[in-house]
Amino acid sequence: MPGEPAASTEPALPAGPTASAEPTASPGGSAFGSWYSAAGVRGGARQFFGPEMERGRVFFPAELVPHLSHEAVRALPPARVRELTVRHLYQFLLSATHLETRVVNRGAERIAANQAGVDLPTAGRLDAYKIYCDEGYHSLYSLDLADQIAIATGIPIPGCDYGAFVGELARTGRDLLPGEPVLAQLLQVIVFETLITAVLNEVPNDPTVVTAVRELTRDHARDEGRHHRFFTGFFHVLWAQLSGSLRIRVGAAVPGLVLACLAVDVGPIRVSLRLAGLDGAAADAVVRDVYGGAAATRRSRELARATVQMCESAGVLDLPGAREHFATHGLG
Template sequence: MKEHCPPEPFALYPPCTLPDWDTKASVRTDRSPYTLPADLEHQLGERHWFVPDFMPYLDHPDIVLAGPSVVRRLEANQLVYFLDYTTVLEHKLVNRSVETLIHDELGVPVPCAVKTAALQLYTDEGYHALFSNQIAEQVAELYGIDNRSRPARRIRRLLERIQACSPADEAMVWFLIGFVSETIIAKELLSAVRLPLVSTVLRMFKSHLADEARHSRYFCDVFSHLWPLFDDCQRTLAATQLLAILEIFFESDTDWLKESLASVGLHPDTLEYITTRLQQPHAHQQRVRSGAKVTLQALFNAGFFNIAHNRHLFQNAGYIDA
């Protein structure tokens, strides 16, 4: 494990807090509505709806041959899917996760400062759900995207994980879902803000990233604070659940992707080829290793991998080196 948690300026933050939240949180500072730009048609000549690097299937010859309009439609599909997923994730999962800290559900002492920051984070996530939904509604209406009622596979799988555990274990699993979510999303958003996206989308991602960078640091600190306080049973549960949660966060939603690709008239053989490649075990393993670097480093820093059983679990999964 050579990676490190986010570099400066995050390391300057007081631990387990969201410093200067009143002046830095997007819910406090955003003043303009998230409406699509008046020159949208012109922007789409040079800008993207979504990050092409997150859509590796765009380089398939059939899609390249289909031309820019098909590529933009697939980007729009992916953007709406991502924003709908984000709306549910932030509002129903991450906020439920921070409730475990606010209301002392984990059975270990949680300092007042940690609870205050958790309430601030809760407020942030509600705003992220709001602006994600606002943009998703506009893009969906523009393109007539109407297959939005089924929750994203990641959401369904995480909720199934909760439903399968005992009531005594639920709080821990909820907390770990938030921990993983908030320590992987900043990397995703950082890639987004480096590209020429439609101006409204880019502004939204920048606001989201600024908040999530602080949230990531917060959850790294909170995990480091809590890990020594957990008893052996809690630690064993956490190790097993973390492995499963990481796996879920980096799975491909192939059913939705097939619908998206079919919406632009691609041949069924092309759909099968693209989705089969994304489901390869090695591809999934690499997505975890690349996308969860901050999460894994936070575990390392907290002493999680000092326990041989935990280290072997993650080595056997291919998520860390032997």
């Protein structure tokens, strides 16, 4: 793999006949042209939570906290329901800190250091380093806001492992693309970075949500729009450099990788439900009733629309049986 130490045992991505030895443009195009002035880490303001100004507002949109609609949760006192919403915000923010630093930045660093097995010009590698900087800052301000809210509301951040999903993602990558650890990691980053903008855009325009949360997610979404453009372009470069046999394997793996990236980490949700007063059996029943079924499939399809479009534009869905395979996973 280009740039790898000689002792590395990780396989390089095979180059196909369409690979370009001297690419001349970054996959992100001009998306990062104003990064030094426009990126949140360069000029963004720190978001402060002001509880005295936020009375009557919610900490997270109720429709994005599915368990609030369950009859066992609706029977709880309003104060407990409010705590559930705050803790769901904590999960949203702190899961992002793990995603950005442990998943996305691992891939961004590979690309920036020219160790991803994909030929990119210096401009593309510089853009990957800009993404690396962005993601570290997103992690910083996510934890910062969660801490501010915990102090102001008196609702502590539970001692959950908000990054447990990282290990599950690694297992999924090994299962779907055995023998291709680097490729699996890169694909997970690409999938996440083309999914996350849709998730972030659901919050900023909701006037019922507290201002600091709306502004933080708006800032995050603005940066992620640039990342989306970069990784969409990067996927096209990557796809062009894969051998025919590896393209078939990737096409078969992508739907499963998408669903793994969209899977809800129910561990912290169970903890939150128990803290709200439900016993173990009731908490398990809520999770079982809410997180699955047709509603979850519809939401996955909606959030994955841009990712599926990226695959279609690159030619993934032109592989024999690919469209049917995506449809089988609810992504058709």
